[in-house]
Amino acid sequence: MMRLPEFSYLSPVSVGDAVKLMADHGPVAMLVAGGTDLYPNMKRRQFEPSVLVGLRGIRELRGVRGSSRTGLTIGAGTSLTAVSTHAEIVRHYPGLATAAGLVSSPQLRNMGTLGGNVCVDTRCNYYNQSYEWRKAVNFCMKKDGEICLVAPGSTRCWAVSSSDTAPMLWSLGAQVRLAGPAGERLIPIGTLYRDDGIEYLSKQPGEILTEIVLPPSDGWRSSYLKLRRRGSFDFPVLGVAVALRMEGETVREAAITLGAVASQPRPAPEAAGLLVGQRLTPDVIDAVAGAAFKPGKPLDNTDLTHPYRKKMIRVYVTRALQSFANGESPPADRPNHLAPAKSSPADRPNRLANGEAPPADRPNHLAHGQPAERQVEDK
């Protein structure tokens, strides 16, 4: 059984106190909200803070304020269950309610928060493993090691942004409020993310995400579709977040953002641009799905094969747009019986024990530090 290491838990009751505690303790401290991602990571020694600043006692971080007419402000400490069932969100920002409702399992959604989901760590088959597993493959640069095991010649980490709500919030034009020692700032959610598997957030470690601010819904419709192996719970291996503002049957504005295809959510502006001024005819949908397929560059470091995940971008964008055209709720999360099987990463230490080549030696994309995306053609 994996156990938590020792740490001190501090429990501020205001954002100001939490900011001060983070500043006082510096790099040994981390923030914890629901703890549904952070505690498992601590058990695997991916995070080793000696101080945790808990956000659960801070009342001002919880709740939803405003209206769809003026815009909604969601406290970062609001649970995912509350977000997914909030009447105004379900009615006017349905893609967000769907995305929040598809995160992990009911128990984890009761504990997990929207802020924690926006800030959740990036993932990789070679990183989300026990300490012993990682040690057996000599670690990687995201924690304790020197090189990337997905692309050993690479100077960066390619771990995957795996938040369900982040791409949807990006498509909805959300902003996030951050509080830190230098005061508060409100930034577009897109600028919170960096295309780097290790430094995946642009905020300072001591800055606290306090609020997620949604613009007025103003005729926007939204939907989120998630590809994962198990329908009960699993991280996304592809998320498709679409927001459209329609006038009658004509699209006036559009945003498409892909999740789980890069180290940050990946917008598809070219594809979205093809929708503007158009009706959702089969030809238009086909052209948009083809264009959305291009910016998605899944790598060979999550569940399911990356060529399959790449192909599914086209399929999921088509499904999302068809559902808008038909005026239906899209099928958010179809079981994926047809997905090609891939060996579980948990098998890999056994391969080492059996004297087989470790994953770092696999020939596919590793020799030249080329991420596996290069193997997937854009067609």
Ligand SMILES: Cc1cc2nc3c(=O)[nH]c(=O)nc-3n(C[C@H](O)[C@H](O)[C@H](O)COP(=O)(O)OP(=O)(O)OC[C@H]3O[C@@H](n4cnc5c(N)ncnc54)[C@H](O)[C@@H]3O)c2cc1C
């Ligand atoms: C079995 C399992 C399945 C999961 N499946 C999914 C899934 O399908 N989709 C998905 O998106 N996630 C999934 N998760 C991850 C996790 O449950 C969610 O991302 C959850 O929303 C995290 O929220 P939290 O409040 O528990 O965050 P925590 O675990 O408390 O924190 C996560 C990270 O965010 C930081 N943080 C938290 N709050 C703030 C804040 N207000 N300001 C700044 N930094 C902050 C923490 O320091 C930490 O780095 C899964 C986890 C498990 C264990």
Ligand code: SF4
């Ligand atoms: S992408 Fe490379 S460096 Fe990043 S977690 Fe995976 S193996 Fe490690």
